[in-house]
Amino acid sequence: MKRSAEIAALEQRLGHRFADPERLRRALTHSSMSAPGREDNQRLEFLGDRVLGLVMAEALLSEDRGASEGQLAPRFNALVRKEACAEVAREIDLGAALKLGRSEMMSGGRRKMALLGDAMEAVIAAVYLDAGFGTAKALVLRLWGDRIARVEEDARDAKTSLQEWAQARGMVPPSYTEVAREGPDHAPVFTIEARLENGAAARATAGSKRKAEQQAASGLLDKVTNG
Structure with a gap:
């Protein structure tokens, strides 16, 4: 698949150049834009949610080796919830690259929390499929930045x-x-x-x-x- 300028620009913001840019295109395609022969990002969202969860579970265990399950659970939830994913998506201007149907486009879909959060999870899955868990993990840790270190404060907000x-x-x-x-x-x-x-x-x-x-x-x- 030939890279569009939009895909290339997003790859730069992500810090990952896809071996198969079709994976990223699919991750950006909302169900309102799907058609025969053009898959949307729902299956990737499902996978990306699990990849993100594993990365965050590992990171939290490493960050605080003495924390109990009861302490870790709210921190985990704060890091993987849709709002957190959407916040990260906004920081890399993921909305600008979303492929939306006309109805979603007209209703402000590029800034909707649910659409941004879902697309962010789908992009994580696309990176995982393109380059493996290590690359996906590095991407997540880089994009989530200091959220992990400050999550205890955020969890009890x-x-x-x-x-x-x-x-x-x-x-x-x-x-x-x-x-x-x-x-x-x-x-x-x-x-x-x-x-x-x-x-x-x-x-x-x-x-x-x-x-x-x-x-x-x-x-x-x-x-x-x-x-």
Whole structure:
């Protein structure tokens, strides 16, 4: 398969040149774009999820040799959840290379968390099939960067702490509302408001919804606990 400029540019961002670029093309093809003779990325997503899981399980065991299963499980979940995959996908501008049907294209599919997360898993599988587990592992560790080192903090995050604070006082869990979105599709900036049923609220702005939610939750927690 001849490389398109788009595929070549993504290979550079990934740091891997495919022996068979067709694997990467398939990893980028959403089901809305599939057709007879053109496979979508769902099977690769299934495989990539397992490859990512093994890489993260190994990394966590190596990072903290004294951690119990109960400590490792939430850290693992924080690293492999769809939001984390989508965040990494945004950092390498994976959305720009997605192959989407018209309906998904028109509805902003290139910035949807689920589509980005699925495609990131599919790309991991494509690298695994193209060059083996060692190369896929190196890719994941490079792209996830310091997330592994800081995952204990992320696993017990501000949103969790705020929810526990609310529940301890008989309140329903806090709500999170997107009140603004700015910037281009490939680099959006979100403003999120966290609100408790007693009316207390805080807003934060960040380059991903998850980060904005975390920062809003942190600000609201500080407000209700420190006045």
